Amino acid sequence: MSEFILEARDVHRAFGQTQALRGASIAVRRGEILSIMGPSGSGKSTLLHCLAGIYTPNQGEVWFDGARVDKLGETKRTELRRDAFGFVFQFGQLVPELTALDNVALPLLLAKQPRRQAYAQAAPWLERLGLEEHGDHRSGELSGGQAQRVALARALVHKPRVLFADEPTGALDTLTGEAVMDLLVTAAREEGTTVVLVTHDARVAAYADREVIVRDGRAITTPSSAVA
Amino acid sequence: MIRMGMRLTLRGGREAVIRLIVTTLAVAVGVTVMLGVFSLFNAYQNTTARQCWECSPTTIRSASAPASASAGGTASPQGPGRPVGVNPDGTVDLAAAQQAGAKELWNFSQDFFQGTELRRLDLAALTADAPTLPGMSTVPAPGQYYVSPALSHLLATVPGDELGDRFPGHRVGLIPRTALYSPDELAIVIGHAPQELASRQATKPITAMSTAKEVKGTTTIYRFAFAFGTVALLLPIIIMVGTATRLSAARREERYAAMRLVGATPRQVATVASVESFVGAACGAVLGTLAYLALSSQVTKVNVTGTRFFPSEVSPGLLGYLGVLILVPAVSAFAAVRSLRRVQYDPLAVTRRATPKPPTVKRLIPLLLGVALFVVAVNLPATSNAGGVTYPSLILTMWGVVLAGPWVTMWSSRLLARIGGGAATMLAARRLADDPRATFRTVAGVTVAVFVGTAVAGVLPTAVAAETSGQRAPLTDVLRLRYDLGGQGEKVGLSPDQAAATLHDLRAMPGVSAIPIYLGAAAPGWTPASGTPPPPGWQPPPDYVSCAEAAALPALGSCAPGQTVSVIAADELFIDNPLMLHLPVLGYSDVDPTNGHSTAATVPPAIDLGKLQVTTLMVAASSPAALERARTYLDIHAPVLIGMASPDEWSTNAAGPMTFGEVASVRGAQYRAAQQMIMFVVGLTMFVAGCGIAVATAGSLVERKRPFTLLRLSGTPLRTLRRVVFLESALPLFAVSVLSGLSAYAMALIAVRSLAKGVSMSFPLGTYSVAVSVVVVAALGVILGSMTLLSRMTRSEYARFE
Incomplete structure (x- = not known):
């Protein structure tokens, strides 16, 4: 078994005339928390989306657990996202018509788990993240920090092998952001989940085991965190 | 996923409930209108399926061929014999x-x-x-x-x-x-x-008796008009229902994208979306059906073809109900799935939306081509197949107006941006210019209705008015009776004694005057009884009238001073299309109805009218009651005995005891019925299109709740936002309706000028202005009504979005 659970090899990705990635390569170890940093427009979110199978690269390879992700069809990538990955984004990720508990149970319901079982599995996550009193609240009735915790619970409820977090504290104040990151890191460590974290905030990046800088569409591995 | 879809639809919070209500109401309105149209169409179909007992019955005929048939006449459809x-x-x-x-x-x-x-x-x-x-x-x-x-x-x-x-x-x-x-x-x-x-x-x-169905000349026209009207009506209904089911589509797409992100397959998202649309459409279909049932007694009173239908026949039928209850939700669900194609391939909530290419001036080509083709069509000789060019040109022009709509919307918005100052104008103009096709789509129904309504208002009232106007106006209430067609082609009339008695009695009635027209001596060389066609150059016997008596109706013409008897082109008075009635007829033996060329004739000397048979009576009455009294008297004492094979013979022979106005009325009734039906469809189209605008305006507000709230939070006055919303809806509505109305008016003018030379256009400006004003005020009212929604929606407490 490879040391790396996730790899991007010489990945290129363009949007029309805009070249977002120009040969980015990174490798993520099992169970590690990796932060991807870089200025706005550097291509860090695009790299995360390629790693997560949301985008397919125009050129290069993406590997997950020894299998090519970029060669998978849409259905397989959807199943991969549903079964093996979890996501926390800056905002806009909760289904507004659903309650907090519904949102957390959603990945399990999509995976066709029995309803009762899905909710039984989702409820402890709300409790674990301090949201037990907000289970029947819709996203519009939650604060920014609460909504991010619900998103975190939803991302982890089905025990994903990799958690992708794109600016998870971008819309939060410092204190709330730190609280969310504490919960994210703690939960990930407890579950043994690998985390790929995109941020431009050095304080958030400090939660990571290792750091990769993306600049002009290329990943630059810092000397202190170079992959051995 | 079906359960999830139901959950999102029915218990998805206030916005979901509002969306469900609006969708339900919009679909209900569409379904009610559709059922109403189906009902009337069914009733019309039932009417045309009625046994025509007054049509040609089965007669007994001899085995030998009739003389007329052997001489080149038309053989009877019932058999070869007499x-x-x-x-x-x-x-x-x-x-x-x-x-x-x-x-x-x-x-x-x-x-x-x-x-x-x-x-x-x-x-x-x-x-x-x-x-x-x-x-x-x-x-x-x-x-x-x-x-x-x-x-x-x-x-x-x-x-x-x-x-x-x-x-x-x-x-x-x-x-x-x-x-x-x-x-x-x-x-x-x-x-x-x-x-x-x-x-x-x-x-x-x-x-x-005949067991045939009654087939009038208008049957095919009505069938076509009903079919055309239904299609014209379905367009705004589909737009409205489509708009309603796509309410706050962007927000829903974000939600579906979020679901895709956490692993929902495209099929699962499609299931949720179709369940949501299906529920709204199904509720709307049921509500619309109930509304139709509640209103059905009123629908039976709708006079579409000029006469009411029997209430029991005004029903959409089981197929109509089932069709609406099954097809509307099914089509709605399908449309919802189709509209999600973009989301299925983009699980990110952030959609990279490309601005569509602006419409080009090429969009005007079909409209210009249609008008040009129409000009050619109406100027074609009457003998050529003008209809083959006219109808395609009309359809091309109408399609051209719809196709030109986005281009006009874009240019009107650019004009607005150039001449108007201020933030509201800029915001509205930019949004309109960004996607003029989508903006125009919401007012397309009104545009089509304005086009059809203007064209109909321009042509049909002119045709109806022309038949009883001008020179013909004094003859409108004059009753005309023809006594010379009762036999087998023999030209006979009332004997001098019969005529004298009839005239005496008529003239004794208060308010009644009568002018007899006399049959001259038979021309030698041929008689109808011979059974052979008349030899070349043979002229029928002339008709005469007393100058003193004819003076009572100056429209017929005038005699020379001192003249006592005049020749009169009496056949001209019995033409079935008053538009073709060429006056004067006094002094002429014949008038060519196609070009109005008259053949002058003189009266032989020493003619004694008192000894001649009366072939025609012209009876004028001072009041409707006096007219009916005269007609009743004539029915009993001097009936016109015309054998009729079918009801339609009347309008073709036009030889019965009718006034000139009634002759015009028979023809005009067809125009009026067609006009009434078209206006009925136009009215419904306007109504549905108005509802569509309401739904679209409300939908665009819900869609842009976030930017509007932020604009308001950042100090933009509410009145500015109101102006933005108002301009966005009112500008395309106004601009394209003007284009549509002007195009239709131009075509009506071309038609009237070319097809009825000398007839001025009787455009019902008053009625039209009132109708258009009502529509415009209603549409603006709908747009203004949404302003309360804008005010409530953009309150600062709604500034949080997740």
Whole structure:
């Protein structure tokens, strides 16, 4: 078994005339928390989306657990996202018509788990993240920090092998952001989940085991965190 | 996923509930209108399927071919031979008829009462199994008659000398519904003794009544118009329902994208989306059906074709109900899935939306081509197949208006941006210019309705008005009777004694005057009785009129000073299309109806009118009651006995006891009925399109709740936002409606100028202005109504979005 659970090899990705990635390569170890940093427009979110199978690269390879992700069809990538990955984004990720508990149970319901079982599995996550009193609240009735915790619970409820977090504290104040990151890191460590974290905030990046800088569409591995 | 879809739809919070309510209401309105149209169409179909008992019955014919047929005439559709039992003077040889197996004597005629057609059938049973009307078990006995409910009401309320005295006998019952095409129809079936009816000209011995359906000249037009109207109406309904089911689509797409992100397959998202749309559409279909059932009694009162339908026939039928209840939700669900194609391939909530390419000037080409083609079509000679060019050009022009709409919307928005200052104008203009196609789509229904409405308002009232206007106006209420077509082609009339007695009685009636037209000496060289066609150059005998008597109707023309008798082109007075009536007719023996060229003729010396037969009577009356009294008198004492094979013969021969106005009315009724039906469809289209604008405006507000709230939070006054919303909806509505209206008006003007030279356009400016104003005010009201939504939606407490 490879040391790396996730790899991007010489990945290129363009949007029309805009070249977002120009040969980015990174490798993520099992169970590690990796932060991807870089200025706005550097291509860090695009790299995360390629790693997560949301985008397919125009050129290069993406590997997950020894299998090519970029060669998978849409259905397989959807199943991969549903079964093996979890996501926390800056905002806009909760289904507004659903309650907090519904949102957390959603990945399990999509995976066709029995309803009762899905909710039984989702409820402890709300409790674990301090949201037990907000289970029947819709996203519009939650604060920014609460909504991010619900998103975190939803991302982890089905025990994903990799958690992708794109600016998870971008819309939060410092204190709330730190609280969310504490919960994210703690939960990930407890579950043994690998985390790929995109941020431009050095304080958030400090939660990571290792750091990769993306600049002009290329990943630059810092000397202190170079992959051995 | 179905459960998830239901959960999102029914318990998805306030916004979901509002969306469900708006979708339900929009679909309900569309379904109610659709069911109404289906009902009326079914009723119309039932009417055209009615047994035409007044159409040509089955007569008995001899085996030999008639002389006229062998001479190049048209053979009878019922057989090659001459009718058996009919005398040369049009009366019946009763013994011969009975010997040949006739079961009944049949005499159908058409009368009028105050401009309304009255169908009269005189019958005499010869056998016990004599045929009768559908739904009636027996033939009325001599001295008895059956009447339609509408005529029964008139007989009870109108003085007998104006109507009732025309019908011998007494009422014994009502004509059953199955024999009538409308509750308003005036019809009577009168029983006679065989000997009595046999002596009346134009009576036929028959063996069976017609079982054919009544096919009028307008049937095909109505079918086409109904089909066209239904399509024209379905367009805004589909747009409205589509808009409603896509309410706050962007927000929903974000949600679906979020679901895709956490692993929902495209099929799962499609299931959720289709369940949401299906629920709204199904609720709307049920509510619309209930609303239709509640309003169905009112629908039966709708007068689409000029006459009401029987209430029991106004129903969409089981297929209509099932079609609406099943197809509307199914199509809605399918449309929802189709609209999600973009999301299925992009699980990120952030959609990379490309601004669509702006519409180009090429979009004007079909419109210009359509107008050019129309100009060519209306200028084609009448003999060529102009219809083959006219209809495609009309459709091309209408399609051209719809195609040009986005281009006009874009340029009007650019103009607005250039001439208008301020943030509101800029915001509205930018949004309109960003996607003019989507903006125009919401007002497309109104545009089509304005086009059709303007064209119809321009052409049909002009045609109707032209028939009784100008030179023809003084003749509108003049009754004309022709006595020279009663026999088998023999030109005979009232004898001098009969004419003198009739004229005496008529002139004794208060408010009634009469002008007789006399038949001159037969021209030598040919007689109709010879059974051969007239030799080349043979001229029919001329008609004469007394100059003193003709002076009562100056429209006919004038005599030279000192002249006492004039030749008159009497045949011209019986033309069935008043538009083709060329006046004056005095001093001419013939007028060519196609070009109005007259043939002048002089009166032979020493002519004595008192010794000539009267072929025509012109009767003028000072009031409707006096007119009906005169008509009743003539019906009894000097009836016009024209044999009619079918009701449509009337409008083609136009030789009955009708006023010139009634002749125009028969033709005008077709125009008016068509106009009424088109206006009915246009009105409904306007209504549905107005609802569509309401839904679209509300939808665009919900869609842009976030930017509007942020604009308001950042200090943009509410009135500025209101102006933005108002301009976004009102500008395309106004700009494209003007284009549409002007195009249609231009086409109507071209049609009138080219097809009816010398006739000025009778555009009902008042009615049109009121109708357009009502529509514009209603549309603006709808847009303004959404402003309260804007105010509530953009309150600062709603500034949080997740």
